[in-house]
Amino acid sequence: MAAIPLTPEQINALSRELPAWSLLNGKLHRELRFSDFVAAFGFMTQVALVAEAMGHHPEWSNVWNRVVVDLTTHDTGGLSDLDLELARRIDALAAEGAGR
Numbered sequence: 835m836a837a838i839p840l841t842p843e844q845i846n847a848l849s850r851e852l853p854a855w856s857l858l859n860g861k862l863h864r865e866l867r868f869s870d871f872v873a874a875f876g877f878m879t880q881v882a883l884v885a886e887a888m889g890h891h892p893e894w895s896n897v898w899n900r901v902v903v904d905l906t907t908h909d910t911g912g913l914s915d916l917d918l919e920l921a922r923r924i925d926a927l928a929a930e931g932a933g934r
């Protein structure tokens with residue numbers, strides 16, 4: 835999937851469209867907390883399958899029940915439509931029940 839860089843207008847609109855995310859060091863950043871490690875890792879497993887299908891992968895870390903996600907596009911050296919789409923899908927999976 836070819837990544838299309840986000841326009842400045844799209845970047846300005848991010849906080850409205852993705853309120854759970856912030857811009858940190860030029861990347862889309864979200865921190866999630868789950869009930870325990872299994873819930874956190876289950877969520878990561880679901881995201882991993884989505885990411886692999888998209889050919890677009892998060893930078894992330896996990897400590898017990900917490901998951902920290904940063905989205906950026908290495909191919910373009912900035913934010914792209916793929917980061918926006920992956921963030922939306924991560925929000926959907928998080929809302930689906932795994933946690934917060």
Ligand SMILES: C[C@H](O)[C@H](O)[C@H]1CNC2=NC(N)=NC(=O)C2=N1
Nearest residue numbers: 889890891892906907908909910
């Ligand atoms: C060939 C392969 O699809 C590319 O290298 C993909 C893999 N996953 C990726 N993930 C992210 N976050 N950015 C990329 O530019 C990227 N490129």
